[in-house]
Amino acid sequence: MGEIFAKVSEKDITRAIVGGFIREFEKFVESDVIIVGGGPAGLMAGRELATKGKRTLIVERNNYLGGGFWIGGFLMNKITVRHPGEEVLKELGIPFEQAREGLFVADGPHACARLIASACDAGVKILNMTVFEDVVLRENNRVGGAVVNWTPVEALPRQITCVDPIALEATMVVDATGHDASVVRKMEERGVLKTKGFGGMWVERSEDLVVEYTGEVHPGLVVCGMATATTFGLPRMGPTFGAMLLSGRRAAEEVLKKL
Ligand code: 48F
Numbered sequence: 632m633g634e635i636f637a638k639v640s641e642k643d644i645t646r647a648i649v650g651g652f653i654r655e656f657e658k659f660v661e662s663d664v665i666i667v668g669g670g671p672a673g674l675m676a677g678r679e680l681a682t683k684g685k686r687t688l689i690v691e692r693n694n695y696l697g698g699g700f701w702i703g704g705f706l707m708n709k710i711t712v713r714h715p716g717e718e719v720l721k722e723l724g725i726p727f728e729q730a731r732e733g734l735f736v737a738d739g740p741h742a743c744a745r746l747i748a749s750a751c752d753a754g755v756k757i758l759n760m761t762v763f764e765d766v767v768l769r770e771n772n773r774v775g776g777a778v779v780n781w782t783p784v785e786a787l788p789r790q791i792t793c794v795d796p797i798a799l800e801a802t803m804v805v806d807a808t809g810h811d812a813s814v815v816r817k818m819e820e821r822g823v824l825k826t827k828g829f830g831g832m833w834v835e836r837s838e839d840l841v842v843e844y845t846g847e848v849h850p851g852l853v854v855c856g857m858a859t860a861t862t863f864g865l866p867r868m869g870p871t872f873g874a875m876l877l878s879g880r881r882a883a884e885e886v887l888k889k890l
Pocket of ligand 1: 667668669670671672673690691692693696697698699700761762763764807808809810811813855856857858867868869870871872875
């Protein structure tokens with residue numbers, strides 16, 4: 632027997648995991664807000680909502696959170712923001728440098744780690760390795776939650792995985808799934824909404840437009856981040872992230888008005 636660590640065996644570890652997960656998950660079966668997608672826009676929205684005391688769940692299909700915020704562009708892990716995005720970097724305690732007037736550069740891993748930590752510190756519950764499959768719909772197609780499954784289950788061929796998903800209820804759902812706009816596209820499949828697909832790159836237009844167009848696209852459903860560009864046919868902006876952070880913040884403001 633070792634002398635350094637406490638006397639705890641495998642069964643205790645397994646009980647701690649199972650009990651801890653179930654106790655917490657049970658609370659988030661009904662949330663104020665479900666945010667689908669844990670990239671910069673979703674994390675920022677989650678942080679702001681949880682800070683205001685709202686029960687906030689982020690559903691992320693990957694094992695890791697952060698989406699495109701780790702790497703930025705072209706496998707070079709620097710991320711940029713245009714003014715006034717650096718104000719958010721300051722608020723989150725992310726170190727940055729000025730590249731030229733109005734343009735700031737930070738380390739992707741450092742920025743991403745701080746943003747994730749600030750969402751967790753604020754009280755956001757994270758459900759990673761969980762994929763959004765469908766919407767819960769109520770009267771007049773009001774969105775009332777999300778239908779989800781474990782990513783590995785969803786990834787296996789249908790013929791060997793007849794595993795139904797489960798549904799989570801929420802007063803508001805936020806589509807923060809980036810270019811995919813997975814929630815809005817599901818509404819399109821249901822004949823309720825129409826997406827336009829994002830347009831060619833034009834950073835000086837796209838960032839302002841993404842923030843301006845962030846908001847409720849259908850009762851119960853708010854769109855933010857790049858999903859906004861896909862929904863409304865706005866230009867893309869590449870590896871600059873000020874609009875993702877400000878759009879996440881605006882999404883939280885829009886959600887708060889509805890809660
Ligand atoms: O792609 P992502 O980083 O979206 P974002 O927050 O930021 C966009 C920028 O990264 C960049 C850009 C502008 O700077 O052009 O692309 O709008 O993060 C989206 C997250 O959503 C997850 C995905 O894994 C990623 O972490 N996601 C996408 N579809 C689903 C999903 C789904 N069906 N279920 C769960 N998570």
